[in-house]
Structures are given as structure tokens and as C-alpha cells.
Amino acid sequence: MSLISPSPPLSELNRRQVQWIGAGFIMTFASMGGQTIFIAQFNTEIRSFFNLTDGQFGQLYMLATLASAILISIVGNLADRIGPRLLGILCMVGLAVMTLVMSQVGNLVMLVLALFGLRFFGQGMLPHVAQTAMARWFNRFRGRALAFSQMGYTLGEAILPFSVTVGILAVGWRNVWIAVAGILIVAFIPIITFLLRDPPDGKRAKARGDVNPDGGEEGKVTGEHWTRANVLKDPLFYLLVFGAMTLPALATIYFFHQAHLVGIKGWSVLTYTAWLPLMSATNVIMALATGFLVDRFGAFRILPFFLLPMGIASLVMASFNAQWAIPLFFMFVALSGGMAPSVAGALWAEIYGTAHIGGIRALAIAGMVFASAAGPGISGMLIDADINLAQQSWGNAIYCFAISALYLALQPKLAARRNEMMAS
DSSP states (O other): OOOOOOOOOGGGGGGHHHHHHHHHHHHHHHOOOOOOOOHHHHHHHHHHHHHHOOOHHHHHHHHHHHHHHHHHHHHHGGGSOOOOHHHHHHHHHHHHHHHHHHHHHOOOEEEEEEHHIIIIIIIIIIIHHHHHHHHHHHHHHHHHHHHHHHHHHHHHHHHHHHHHHOOOHHOOHHHHHHHHHHHHIIIIIIHHHHTTOOOOTSSSHHHHHHTTOOOGGGGOOOOOOOOOHHHHOHHHHHHHHHHHHHHHHHHHHHHHHHHHHHHHHHHHHHHHHOOOOOOOOHHHHHHHHHHHHHHHHHHHHGGGTTTTTHHHHHHHHHOOOOOTTTOOOOOOHHHHHHHHHHHHHHHHHHHHTTTTTTHHHHHHHHHHHHHHHHHHHHHHHHHHTTOOOHHHHHHHHHHHHHHHHHHHTTTTHHHHHHHHHHHO
């Protein structure tokens, strides 16, 4: 079978498939309650209540995130055992409970517990459930299904920071967390229940004898599907994870240390954040384009290119202090950010199969969550050692370009793996 196959038109998707993608979108949007860009809006209020410095709050946040990464690596394979409908609902309930805990925090132990739960259910499990389902249920449309479901993040990044800021001013930060819990329970859980009422591997489909409508040639897999244990023994897996960890580490560094960054550049925070809509728009365009390219050429062929824009963004941050560098930086960050979900989401299925995709993706997700915690911590230590973020950006750029070169060199190996997996 050719490694380059026609990309089928979206008009071939039926109503059930559109609903499955819609469920992925809702789950990624709901996960925003545990994402850094959402929690960061409460930074000032939380630090003020507990009398914490930026560094102290950052350390607590890193501790909670690292703990969530460890737990995800252990329980992430539940996505192979429990259907996305039930597991997604359980994760939303867990996230809602943790938002209520956050609304009532009164001591540091309770704060760390709340942050841990938000990161585990929000940043970790909900996106994991959504993307595992998209990777497993779609073959010819896998790249675009992942891209469309990922739009929940983009919508959240575009509207929630401002909405939360207004909400805090209007009703107070604790009441905003209570409102989030209410929305999860009253709105999102019923929507997920409806959209996933008839999945391809559900009881209704089995009773009707239905075959996954996105089967076709791509579904005729004869290669052995890798188990989680086998993947852990595969050196190639660790090389791929290093690349997957790069973007969350670097992106979190630049956003977490935003105050330091604008300070050394002589920018205002208002000017810096005013360009965030450009990042969201660019992310959407690139995500859709990448989804098409993944379906056309395969994720492994796009892999050498997805970190190049992040490398260029780092060069921009290292080299220029003019305000025109801000939109340029955000645009290149968004290009990598738009490519990453479809590439990384589809890659594991292409290389290792879908039978154990939940457990395999959980290992990668745990690495990415770990990177999002360790990156700001390491960067902060370098800042304390008088190596500012602009200076660090030179190293960030070199690392991105080196990983891209490595993935280019690995193309024959990756092609052979995909050939074995997709042989028909």
C-alpha cells in the first residue's frame, strides 16, 4: 500500500462521525479548567490570599503538575478499557469536583490538592480521552478529526482569559470556580452523553453489526499492534517523546514567565497579550491544514517540520526587542501549536497501532505534562542565575532545530514502521 494516499473529502463524514468529533471538541474545551492559561488568570488572587511570592506559587504549581504526570502514566491506559463516553463523563465529574475544591481552598495542602486535580483531570485526562478516541475511531480522517477536536483548546484560549477576568471582577474568584463546576455538570456532561450515545465500538453498533464507517483500506491492519510494555522497550519511542515534550515545555516557559519577558524587552503586558487573538487565529488555520496533510501524507512525514516554527519563534525572542517582534513570535508559536496535536495524535497510531493506543498515549501525555511543569522551573532557575529568557531562547532554538534534523534522519525508520503497521 502506498504511504501517500488520497485525502477523502469531509463530505464523506456521516452524522454519527460528526457527533464523535463534536464530543472531542467539547472535551478539549472543558479541559480548559485545568490548563495553565486558565489557572493563570487567578494567579494574583491566589497569591494574595496565601501571601505567596511568584516563585513559591510556581513551585507549588510544579509539584501538583508533576504529581499529575505520574498518575497519568499509571492510569492513562484506562482509555483502552473504558469507553470514551463513560470515561469522559467521569473525568468531567472529577474536574467539576476539583473546581469546587478550588473555590473553597483555605490552606496550602488544599491548594496543592486542588491544583493537582485540575491538572490531572483537565490538562491530562480529558484531552487524553478525546484524542485517544479520535485516533482509534478514525483512519482516513484521523488527522482532521484530531484537528477539529483540538479546536476546543483554541476557542478556550480565545475567549476564556477575558471572560474569567471579567467574572473575577464581577463576582469574585471563588464564585468563578463554582460557576465552572456548574457549567461542567449542567451543560457539558449532558452534551457528551448525547454526542457519544452511539460510538463505533458501542453496544448499539455491535447489535446492528455495524462496521466503523472510517474503516476502508486503512482499517485493514495486519501488522502487530504494540503493547505498552513493548513500547517501553523501544528506543524510537523515547526519541519521539523528546520531541513531543519540547513544545509544551517551551510554550509554558514563555507564558509562565510572561512578566519577566516583557520586563527585559521593555514591553507592556497589555501590548503583549493584545496579540493573543492572532495566535488563536493562526493556530486554527494551521491545525486544519495539518490535519489535511496528515491524512494525505501521514503524520511521520510532517514530524520533522512541526518544531521548526517554534525554533524560529525562539530566535525572534532572542534577537529582537521591537514591539513588532510580538506578533511575529506569537504567529510562529501558533504554527507549531497548530501542527502538534494532529501530528502527535496520529503518530502513535501510525507507528504502534490502535489496540493499545490509550496506554501508549498516556506515556507520551505524562511526558508532556512533566515537561510543562519542569520547563518553567528550570527556566526560572536560569533566570535566578542571571541568564534571562532572551538569552535562553538561543538554546531553545538550537534544540528545536536539532530535534527537527533528528526526525528527518529517522524518516526511513519511521516509514518502515508505518509500512509494517499498515500493510495490507
